[in-house]
Amino acid sequence: MKNHKPNEEQLKEQLRKLPKMEDKRSKEEIYKQIELKIYPDEEATRKKRSFVWIPMIATVCAALLIFVIIQGQDFSKNYDQSTSELADESSMDSSEKFDNSNDEIATSEEADVMEEAESFNENEMHDTAYRYLLDTDDTQSASYMAFLTEQAQHIVPVTILNNNFSYSHISEYINLEENGLYDIGISDMHFERDDKQVRATFTDSFELQQSGSNSSNFDKIITFMFQPLGVEEIQFENRDPILNEVDMSNNLYPLSPIEQVPYKIYQYNTGLDWFAAKNDGTFKTLTVALEEMKIAEPEFNVRPSIPEDTVIDTKDQTADQVFVSLSSDQIGENQSTVQMIEAILATASTYGYQEVLFSIGMDQIGKYDLSQPIQTTDQINVIQ
Amino acid sequence: MKTTFEELYYKYHQDLFQFIFYMIKDKQQTEDIVQEVYIKVLSSYQNFKGESSEKTWLFSIARHVTFDYFRKLKRKRTKFLEFFNWGEEGEQLKSDYQEPEEYVMLDDQMKQIYQCMEYCTNDQKQVIILRFMQDFNINDTAEILDWSTSKVKTTQHRALKALQQCMMTSYREEEGYHEES
Known part of the structure; x- marks a missing residue:
């Protein structure tokens, strides 16, 4: 039998000989695409948004209609209960009641409806699985x-x-x-x-x-x-x-205004995580503040609110809105990413921004829809 | 901005394209990701302090953007598989992208090595692309990946082992097929 195992040197040589893949687009074509993305025409964006919304609204309406019809046919006994449950999306108690009704379901059609409801509850659970430290609603009584x-x-x-x-x-x-x-x-x-x-x-x-x-x-x-x-x-x-x-x-x-404050995470022993404002230092721009937020201060029980390996870009979209792009292997569906988003919202607020548009390679993290600009807030470390 | 873009384009564009293409093996997606890299690079160019070389910095951003793409893809895939409840069978589903025309021209051995790259992890793949296709030395590769040089060496070693293993398996399967027929 022949020995087909190539040695490392042969492999390296073969890798070097792999064909060069060429981008067939012209330089001008690429630049035009980039320019369009960096400075999107507002009119075009508006049109695009309306085209996106129409099928979305139509789909949601159709789904609701089907849901109501099926409920009317098969859930006649439970109708009042389940509609009130649907209306009260945030109530865990009601979703538990909904789950209990599962025992009574026999037909596959009903099971489908249950699956739909369960997946809805899963999404809810997903949202409540994270601890949020900000409150973005403008609460007058705070x-x-x-x-x-x-x-x-x-x-x-x-x-x-x-x-x-x-x-x-x-x-x-x-x-x-x-x-x-x-x-x-x-x-x-x-x-x-x-x-x-x-x-x-x-x-x-x-x-x-x-x-x-x-x-x-x-x-x-x-x-x-x-x-x-x-x-x-x-x-x-x-x-x-x-x-x-x-x-x-x-x-x-x-009183002097609260300005230019980077927020990191303070945790004392086994206590809870809290956003902590640095008490000293000058951070003249948001970019400088975000870079500071990557730095740990273990001697003061302070962790970075942005992963240390993150590549950060910021760009003013308008006077009130900033675009923040973050790339790191540690960004994902986890509590740290939720904290990172919230810390940036809190920090951006101290630089006078009303909204932050994020680009982190995800469209949603917990309750935050990252495909849209998110409102900043000074309601930090919320307790009830 | 245009001048910066043109300079970067002339110096690095084809290398950048090559790196991203061999990571994801899809030309159309590569075009989109390359654009995304330029957007990030151009909007943060004023922050580039020259602590590393321009090329190293550019590739480090390219790597982050490519891994963002992988994460997005993984999430979409997971949602898709969960929706249809396909477990392991679904995992084996192949992507629908086509091999590029450059692939068709390769001889069998080169086709095998091209295919065997998919048996490497993404970490292994990026090391062998940077080291042997882009000719970065160990130190520059470590800087791009933000790793230690020893991690680069270990990953490179494992990548070559994985490739060797895959090549051997392919030969055996081919020989078995010929013997049977």
């Missing part, structure tokens, strides 16, 4: 608070979506010790808010030693608490030495 991390190198802002929230009862909403968060003394202050007017009072238990870094941290925490509410200054009802370094007239404390 309250904001912020904490220092254990070594005070980062600030963790939180958004509390509860109408009954009071700053002095923050411990009912979050376990600060377990999460390695430090309240600079906010729970020892009293705040009264009337729309964009805030009056603040230091209680007797407020104790924060006066120092440059404490003053700076106090300023940032107060800013993170009230700037998202559109508050520009705080009226202090009494004085504390911590305010000595601030130039105030009539006890009016001016």
